[in-house]
Amino acid sequence: MAYTPLPINPRGSALKGVRGRVLTYKADPFLVDARDCYDYYEDGIVVIQDGRIINVGPGEEIVRQYPRLQDIDTYADAVIMPGFIDCHVHYVQAPMIASFGDTLLDWLNKYTFPTEAKFADRGFADDVAKVFFRQLLEQGTTTANVFSTSSAESVDAFFEESERYDTRMISGKVLMDRNVPDNLKDRSAEESVAVSERLLKKWHHRGRQLYAVIPRFAPTSTPKQLELAGKLYQRYIDQGVYMHTHLDEAENEIEWVKKLFPDQRDYTDVYKHFGLVDRRSVMAHCCIVREEEWQTLHDSGCGVAHCPCSNLFLGDGQFKMWEAKRHDRPVRVGMGTDVGGGTNFSIPRNLSEAYKVSMLQHHSIDALKAFYLATRGGAEALHLEDTVGSLAPGYEADIAVLTLQPTEFAKWRMKFADDIFEKLFVLMTLGLNDMNIATYVAGRKVYDRERDKPYMYASDFPNTKYEG
Ligand code: GUN
Numbered sequence: 349m350a351y352t353p354l355p356i357n358p359r360g361s362a363l364k365g366v367r368g369r370v371l372t373y374k375a376d377p378f379l380v381d382a383r384d385c386y387d388y389y390e391d392g393i394v395v396i397q398d399g400r401i402i403n404v405g406p407g408e409e410i411v412r413q414y415p416r417l418q419d420i421d422t423y424a425d426a427v428i429m430p431g432f433i434d435c436h437v438h439y440v441q442a443p444m445i446a447s448f449g450d451t452l453l454d455w456l457n458k459y460t461f462p463t464e465a466k467f468a469d470r471g472f473a474d475d476v477a478k479v480f481f482r483q484l485l486e487q488g489t490t491t492a493n494v495f496s497t498s499s500a501e502s503v504d505a506f507f508e509e510s511e512r513y514d515t516r517m518i519s520g521k522v523l524m525d526r527n528v529p530d531n532l533k534d535r536s537a538e539e540s541v542a543v544s545e546r547l548l549k550k551w552h553h554r555g556r557q558l559y560a561v562i563p564r565f566a567p568t569s570t571p572k573q574l575e576l577a578g579k580l581y582q583r584y585i586d587q588g589v590y591m592h593t594h595l596d597e598a599e600n601e602i603e604w605v606k607k608l609f610p611d612q613r614d615y616t617d618v619y620k621h622f623g624l625v626d627r628r629s630v631m632a633h634c635c636i637v638r639e640e641e642w643q644t645l646h647d648s649g650c651g652v653a654h655c656p657c658s659n660l661f662l663g664d665g666q667f668k669m670w671e672a673k674r675h676d677r678p679v680r681v682g683m684g685t686d687v688g689g690g691t692n693f694s695i696p697r698n699l700s701e702a703y704k705v706s707m708l709q710h711h712s713i714d715a716l717k718a719f720y721l722a723t724r725g726g727a728e729a730l731h732l733e734d735t736v737g738s739l740a741p742g743y744e745a746d747i748a749v750l751t752l753q754p755t756e757f758a759k760w761r762m763k764f765a766d767d768i769f770e771k772l773f774v775l776m777t778l779g780l781n782d783m784n785i786a787t788y789v790a791g792r793k794v795y796d797r798e799r800d801k802p803y804m805y806a807s808d809f810p811n812t813k814y815e816g
Pocket residue numbers: 438452456460564565594597658686689
């Protein structure tokens with residue numbers, strides 16, 4: 349597709365180029381013919397100014413159009429693609445990732461809640477936020493929809509670290525006023541929602557940060573808290589505030605919800621009853637979903653986070669991709685790592701598990717579909733598809749660079765893969781941890797595996813001016 353480039357801003361920053369194989373999506377390959385879904389340039393370039401992409405296309409042709417484009421990072425044998433989008437992850441669970449598994453509810457009580465209670469301590473929260481961001485950037489993830497926990501400290505620590513990198517992130521205070529230990533439990537529904545609103549006013553649209561109203565899941569909120577959370581969400585939905593929660597993850601969880609909310613038709617209806625199901629709602633898991641619920645998720649424009657590593661680890665249910673993507677009522681689906689239920693921070697590794705979960709249902713997810721889910725699909729689930737998740741003029745310049753030679757063996761194996769999607773399928777299926785070699789956030793290379801200082805904050809970069 350021929351894009352209309354953005355004009356150069358003569359008073360803006362110096363131009364930056366990222367050159368190599370470039371892959372980007374413009375439509376959903378689960379719904380639209382494959383040829384109309386993506387652009388791929390064997391020698392492509394992304395041109396960036398002021399943190400935004402101003403042009404994308406064939407390398408030689410575009411370089412000729414920009415005589416002032418001097419600063420170009422060139423990658424051989426790598427794929428330049430939009431930064432990955434993690435639609436559901438708990439940063440506060442990084443300290444307990446890979447704790448011995450059990451069913452969801454036992455695992456929450458035994459490992460998760462005691463860890464989250466530690467986040468009342470701001471120093472602890474700061475330390476974990478720092479580690480978490482490094483993990484994300486190392487894996488090429490540039491946007492995430494993130495659970496903190498009930499303490500305001502956990503929210504401030506998260507957003508402050510995000511501001512240092514200038515990443516586009518979504519988070520908020522987790523609301524939970526019952527069925528959790530006292531040291532995590534909100535003192536009252538009213539107070540908890542007031543704290544959430546205070547944090548919303550502080551963080552929503554501050555730089556690239558976005559706020560979500562986050563009832564943990566129906567069983568850990570009283571009806572009063574869900575009601576007030578729904579009202580808060582509805583008051584701010586037109587300003588782009590999100591609602592983020594868990595839905596239909598495991599059998600025993602669904603049974604529990606039925607007992608706690610006997611008047612509602614199903615789990616989705618519980619959230620809907622309280623005004624929590626709407627066009628900026630993101631539901632994690634959705635493994636065991638009734639047809640009426642899919643219809644509601646479609647009608648409301650909700651996003652769904654598919655978290656296969658976590659679902660397999662906790663023995664939940666199997667996400668039904670082909671139900672979610674039924675053509676007469678498709679649902680927006682992105683990928684989630686769900687750390688610490690998930691066992692790693694890598695979106696490509698989750699793609700490999702998504703493939704296997706799908707194969708158990710006799711459907712396959714090829715690399716074309718998989719990397720759509722990792723990028724533009726995630727942006728669609730978060731209603732950010734005009735902002736991030738694609739490499740095109742006007743988009744924020746968040747980029748991952750995947751090497752096609754992560755190991756000697758992978759390099760050898762690639763010789764037998766023909767086109768780019770065969771190579772990407774090998775990459776995701778081998779599931780190696782070091783496939784991402786560089787990550788750009790708003791045009792700055794904040795992670796570079798080869799650099800002496802692999803991680804850099806936005807303030808570590810000089811402000812260079814355009815000289816036309
Ligand atoms: N449901 C409610 N809380 C959680 C959580 O922390 N992790 C997962 N996987 N499911 C949940």
